[in-house]
Amino acid sequence: MSPTEKEAPALYAAREPIFPRRVSGFYRNLKWGIMAVTLGIYYLLPWIRWERSPSLPDQAVLVDLAHRRFFFFWIEIWPQQFYLVAGLLVMAGLGLFLFTSALGRVWCGYACPQTVWTDLFITVERWIEGDRNARIRLQRARWDLRKTRLRLTKWTIWLLIAVATGGAWVFYFADAPTLLKELVTGQAPMVAYGFIGGLTFTTFLFGGFMREQVCMYMCPWPRIQAAMMDEDTLTVAYRSWRGEPRGKHRKSADADKLGDCIDCMACVNVCPMGIDIRDGQQMECITCALCIDACDAMMAKIGKPRGLIDYMALTDEEHEKKGEPPIPIWKHIFRVRTIVYTVLWAGIGAALIAALFLRSDIDIDVSPLRNPLYVTLSDGSIRNTYKVRIRNMNPEAHQFRISVIPKDVFRLAVQGSKTTTITVAADATGTHKLFVIAPPDSAPANAELTEIHIWVKDLATGKQAHAETVFTGKKRGN
Amino acid sequence: MSKKDTSNTDPNTTGHVWDGIEEFDNPLPRWWLWTFYATIAFAIVWTILYPAWPISTKGATPGLLGYSSRASVAADIERYKQANAAINKKLTTVPLDQIEKDPDLVSYALNGGASVFRTFCAQCHGSGANGNKGFPSLIDDDWLWGGTIDDIYTTISHGIRYASDEDTRDSEMPAWADQLTEQEIADVVQYVRKISGQKADAAMAKAGATVFGDNCAACHGDDGKGNRDVGAPNLTDRIWLYGGDVETLTQTVTHGRKGVMPAWAGRLSEAQIREVAVWVHQQGGGE
Structure with missing residues (x-):
């Protein structure tokens, strides 16, 4: 093949603008509903108040990085309990596997922030500039006063949404009413303005201009999902055996030979990804199902049954092509694979709930201070020093008594205290230096290492916690 | 209405094929x-x-x-100095024995003191303050010159046997080689081993008791328990600055000991001295 035979492909391609047409129908309404719920949660959640003890914030959902606490309504998570968050992430992952194997890219189509905000931005665009045809005309029009006015209006509203989006984010990390006051009066920390600025920029850019480019070029999910989908996964598909050959019924001479597809392009015109679903499954398709709505409306108008474009599994296509009835939808959803995912998901969920309710409100950490390993006292006793951290997760200060197992061998002393009973403030970690002293020539004093347990008893509730550590004796050498 | 451009559905390929898998040659997005x-x-x-x-x-x-990371660090240090000015002033003005009653001061002093200790003291006393041969451990319950916060503060400020400080703590463990015979030294060593609970020759120790009473008791006390006024160590406990074995004890008695600790007043600020005094006081041996 000579080089002249084929024109060299362009190295860089400009984005083809997409002007999705307004559509109404079941899936569009479902998407409106999900958009309202997800955006509502995102914008309003930080403003919900929740009564807690006076030492704690009264914001229902708060990631308190400065004090290393996470608050979620009645749940308070300390950094040591981060396994709960890790478990939630595992559940989110498994949930994504479950939904993808059963319903394909349902996350992409309905719940992904990129989809939701793009949808919102397109809606604003439609309000300002009109529907598809008006927008195409405006795009092609010269930059006159009207176009400038419409574009500036649109961009301003986009920018306001973007600022609100970036703004809502920071409220999850600080007391929302206080931070809002600080933001308005210019007293908020730089990092808050930085995050708002960054997220405003990305929201504006991704929702207004990048849109489907984010899904196609930036997001790894479209590439990963193929591994989780199979022939039973429900995706949006075109019943080509029913629709083809396509053609305009009235104009065509042999209309009776044509399929149900009248080639009205309604499915293409509503697509936010700018693809033609009739070309089959494509990487770009986020299964938002708007083409189903568009086609159903058109089929109703021409008096044909709905579902020329529909949620379908690959196996259904095979069956239907042969004229067999399709497998019922519930059989696509309830199968070994999805049941295994559900069981795993629910199992981790149950374990997390159990862990949440079984976790103690006191906790102890003990670390030996190893420089030096031990100290010889004047009477020949051997002393080890430990850093003891007692976490009091109760809303009031509690007294704790420290003891050591084995009993009757060691003497205990707490630096700066005459007794081994110490007070830890409400919702705080008390750090103390603990001295464990073995009498001269006792077994632990002469041994190399002795396993010991430091116990702490909450004198208010009687609850106990302990930590295992070692006592270093003389045999070890310093 | 324009037909959709379908050129993308038949993409160009680079011509590379592996096991039937072709490599696309799609244009990059602009x-x-x-x-x-x-x-x-x-x-x-x-x-x-x-x-x-x-x-x-x-x-x-x-x-x-005109940015420089050095200037940025300098600015940070200046900022911290100013932020700490108030508590630093408080630390240097309250009476010494009141510092440890104020949790804020303690926390501030411990952090600063740890840093001062690592920089100026750890070379001799060890990074864990457990001492070395000839350099006392600061974390046990045995003190040569006293372990109250005042004693520690004085020792750090004026040093020990530090000639250029007038107020330095001074005393002498003389060399006894000229005053005592070798036998007498050997006897007194056995006596010291006996009173410190170690294995000792009973007969020699008995003779050594007299030598001790005549020569050593003036500083170390009749019972050998030392005297903090002159920094004379307690010889009856299990802690030895140089060593409690016969050889080391003989060396100590024969040649004397003259450990020196420099005076830090003037080299460290008042705040630094107080910080490190609090730090040492809280390592487990403070009185």
């Missing part, structure tokens, strides 16, 4: 190219604004903003 150019532009602007290009072994182009 915005991607712009992003690439933007990063180059960013880098150029950065090198103009900030120190960037090495111009000699001494340094690099300074940049228009």
Whole structure:
């Protein structure tokens, strides 16, 4: 093949603008509903108040990085309990596997922030500039006063949404009413303005201009999902055996030979990804199902049954092509694979709930201070020093008594205290230096290492916690 | 209405085929190219604004903003100094024995003291303050000159046998080689081993008791328990500054000991001395 035979492909391609047409129908309404719920949660959640003890914030959902606490309504998570968050992430992952194997890219189509905000931005665009045809005309029009006015209006509203989006984010990390006051009066920390600025920029850019480019070029999910989908996964598909050959019924001479597809392009015109679903499954398709709505409306108008474009599994296509009835939808959803995912998901969920309710409100950490390993006292006793951290997760200060197992061998002393009973403030970690002293020539004093347990008893509730550590004796050498 | 451009559905390929898998040769999105150019532009602007290009072994182009990480650290240090000015003043003005009753002062002093200790004291006393041969452990319950916060403060300020400080703590463990015979020294060593609970020759120890009473008791006390006024160590406990074995004890008695600790007043600020005094006081041996 000579080089002249084929024109060299362009190295860089400009984005083809997409002007999705307004559509109404079941899936569009479902998407409106999900958009309202997800955006509502995102914008309003930080403003919900929740009564807690006076030492704690009264914001229902708060990631308190400065004090290393996470608050979620009645749940308070300390950094040591981060396994709960890790478990939630595992559940989110498994949930994504479950939904993808059963319903394909349902996350992409309905719940992904990129989809939701793009949808919102397109809606604003439609309000300002009109529907598809008006927008195409405006795009092609010269930059006159009207176009400038419409574009500036649109961009301003986009920018306001973007600022609100970036703004809502920071409220999850600080007391929302206080931070809002600080933001308005210019007293908020730089990092808050930085995050708002960054997220405003990305929201504006991704929702207004990048849109489907984010899904196609930036997001790894479209590439990963193929591994989780199979022939039973429900995706949006075109019943080509029913629709083809396509053609305009009235104009065509042999209309009776044509399929149900009248080639009205309604499915293409509503697509936010700018693809033609009739070309089959494509990487770009986020299964938002708007083409189903568009086609159903058109089929109703021409008096044909709905579902020329529909949620379908690959196996259904095979069956239907042969004229067999399709497998019922519930059989696509309830199968070994999805049941295994559900069981795993629910199992981790149950374990997390159990862990949440079984976790103690006191906790102890003990670390030996190893420089030096031990100290010889004047009477020949051997002393080890430990850093003891007692976490009091109760809303009031509690007294704790420290003891050591084995009993009757060691003497205990707490630096700066005459007794081994110490007070830890409400919702705080008390750090103390603990001295464990073995009498001269006792077994632990002469041994190399002795396993010991430091116990702490909450004198208010009687609850106990302990930590295992070692006592270093003389045999070890310093 | 225009037909959809379907050229993308039959993409160009590079001609590379592996096991029937062809490599696409799709064009890059143009915005991607712009992003690439933007990063180059960013880098150029950065090198103009900030120190960037090495111009000699001494340094690099300074940049228009005049930024330097050294100046930034200096500014940070100045900022911390100012932020700490109030508590630093409080630390230097309250009576010594009141410092440890104020949790804020303790926390401040412990942090500062740990840093002072690591910088100026750890060379001799060890990073864990457990001492070395000839350099006492500061974390046990045995003190030569006293373990109250006042004693520790005085020792740090004026040092021990530090000639250039008038108020230094001074005393002497003389060399007894000229005053005592070898036998007498051997006897007194056995006596010291006996009173410190170690294995000792009973007969020699008995003779040594007399030698001790005549020569050593003046400083170390009749019972050998030492005297903090002159920094004479307690010889009856299990802690030895130089060693409690016969050889080391003989050496100590024969040649004497003259451990020196420098005076830190003037070298460390009043606040630093107080910080490190509190730190030492809280390591487990404080009285």
